[in-house]
Amino acid sequence: MTSRKKHTLAFYNIENFFEAESPLLQTSSIKWTTGRYLQKIKKLGLVIPRIGTKETSKHPALIGLAEVENNKVLEDLTQSKLLEPYSYQFVFYRSLDKRGMNVALLYDPSVFSIEASKTYYIELPDSDGEADYTRDILWVCGILEEEKIHVLVNHWPSKREKETDLKRMAAAKKVGEIINKIKQEDPKAKFIVMGDFNDNPNSLSLDYLTKNFQLYNAMEKLRSFSRGSLNHNRQWYLFDQILVSESFVKAKKEEWQIETADIFDENFLKHPKGKHRGIPFRTFLGGNYHGGFSDHFPVYITVSCATEGQV
Numbered sequence: 001m002t003s004r005k006k007h008t009l010a011f012y013n014i015e016n017f018f019e020a021e022s023p024l025l026q027t028s029s030i031k032w033t034t035g036r037y038l039q040k041i042k043k044l045g046l047v048i049p050r051i052g053t054k055e056t057s058k059h060p061a062l063i064g065l066a067e068v069e070n071n072k073v074l075e076d077l078t079q080s081k082l083l084e085p086y087s088y089q090f091v092f093y094r095s096l097d098k099r100g101m102n103v104a105l106l107y108d109p110s111v112f113s114i115e116a117s118k119t120y121y122i123e124l125p126d127s128d129g130e131a132d133y134t135r136d137i138l139w140v141c142g143i144l145e146e147e148k149i150h151v152l153v154n155h156w157p158s159k160r161e162k163e164t165d166l167k168r169m170a171a172a173k174k175v176g177e178i179i180n181k182i183k184q185e186d187p188k189a190k191f192i193v194m195g196d197f198n199d200n201p202n203s204l205s206l207d208y209l210t211k212n213f214q215l216y217n218a219m220e221k222l223r224s225f226s227r228g229s230l231n232h233n234r235q236w237y238l239f240d241q242i243l244v245s246e247s248f249v250k251a252k253k254e255e256w257q258i259e260t261a262d263i264f265d266e267n268f269l270k271h272p273k274g275k276h277r278g279i280p281f282r283t284f285l286g287g288n289y290h291g292g293f294s295d296h297f298p299v300y301i302t303v304s305c306a307t308e309g310q311v
Contacts, residue, residue, distance in 0.1 A: 005145065005307045006259070007111065008052025008060040010300035011194040011240055013155070013230075014044055015283050015293075016101075017077075018069040024100045030289050040283060043293045045082025048106070051264045055302045059086050061144065063106040063298075064153040064194045066135070070094065074104055091140050093119040096133040103138045103153040103195070115148070116141045122174045124157065124167050134167070137174060147190070147256050147305070150182055154195025156205070165205075168198060172205040179213050190256070191215070191245040196296065198239050206241070215243040218261035218301050229263055229297045231279040238263075240299045253306040264298040 017040065018025045018032065025032035049059040068074060071092055078088045091114065092104040107114070119136035138153040152175060157167035175193060182189050193215060199205050201220040209215050219241040222228075228236030244258055251257035271281050271292075281292030 003307055004304045006056040006302055006304045007062075007144065007256075008056050008058075008300050008302050009062045009192060009194070009242065010048075010051045010060045010264070010298050011064040011066075011153070011196075011242055012048070012051070012298035013066040013196045013240060013294060013296035014068070015295045016067055017044075017065075017073050018100070019072055022069060024069070030284065030287070032289070036289060036291075039291070041077055041080045042082065044077060045080050047264075047269065047293060047298065048083060049086060050266070051298050052262075052300045052302055055260055055262075059108070060106075060300065061108050061111050062151065062192075063088075064138075064151070065104045065106065066153075066155040066196045067101045068092065068104045069100055069102070074106075078106065091117045091138065093117075093136065093138065095119065095136040096121075097135045098133055101135060101155065103135055103155050105138060105140050105151060105153055107140075107142070112142050112144050114140060114142045120174055120178055122171050124170055132167075134171070137171070137178065139178060144256060144303075145305075149190045149192060149256070152178060152191065152193045152195075154193065154197060156195065156197045156199070158198050164198070168203075168205040169208065171197075172208045175209060176213050188247065189245070190247045191243075192248075193243040194241070194299075196240050200238055201241060206243075209243060214246045216246055216249050216258075217241060217243045218258060219243075219263075219299060222261065222263055222299075227263065227265070229265075229299055230295055238299075240296055242299060242301050244301070248303065251305070256303045256305045259302045259304050261301045262299070264300055269293050269297060 020034040020037035074090045088106045117140045124132040134157050135155040140151045156171040223238035228238045229240035248258045282295040
């Protein structure tokens with residue numbers, strides 16, 4: 001008889017994950033200390049293994065991360081008490097982002113093996129003629145239990161910056177260039193494009209990707225008046241998304257295909273009371289240390305494929 005293997009593939013903006021006493025977080029109000037850093041690691045360790053467990057009954061195979069400072073914080077995270085049992089490894093490159101933030105990919109080496117990886121710099125338009133830097137796009141090619149997939153991890157320019165629509169469209173075009181380049185060598189390549197896009201699913205930048213590069217936005221139907229991956233001024237947004245190539249939707253039974261998509265917004269990740277009740281329990285709020293998990297909820301998809309065996 002035929003049964004199905006399942007995996008969770010996730011993305012999580014983990015909000016200013018910097019080393020203890022990092023100068024990037026040393027202000028009069030924040031006071032980022034070793035104790036607070038270790039508490040942040042513990043909180044992330046509580047979240048990451050639980051993402052998608054309702055659907056797959058196991059920890060995620062892949063987790064894209066945003067707002068990571070360096071290798072050191074990823075080593076501390078993956079070797080921490082709560083994550084060490086899962087033997088996560090990571091792919092990381094430092095970018096020229098002016099705030100010192102980068103993206104990364106955690107992966108379970110028992111089910112995913114790396115074939116190649118690199119980062120792509122995004123050339124951003126700037127009205128003053130000077131170079132403008134943001135997070136690079138991380139490309140990882142690997143084998144998920146015998147099938148090759150390409151993962152692109154993104155953290156696009158914030159809406160708080162100048163000329164933001166143009167900058168996010170520049171990032172979207174760079175994603176498209178990467179996809180086209182890979183498809184020239186492998187027309188049947190399968191892609192997972194994940195990240196904090198700082199745009200909602202119906203924005204021009206995401207619309208550009210879905211219409212021009214045969215991508216399916218798994219998050220498109222999840223946003224509502226009362227739900228999203230982050231909340232600003234009591235309004236929900238779904239900036240964190242996962243897109244997949246259409247080959248994940250029209251896959252053969254023995255190939256990986258998408259099953260479900262969701263926001264991991266369990267109650268323990270939310271403010272329990274007060275004026276912030278129900279929104280993400282943040283690490284920082286209003287320029288002050290707040291002691292929570294992150295200002296974003298993780299998002300995830302589950303994929304499955306047929307495997308021969310007894311049900």
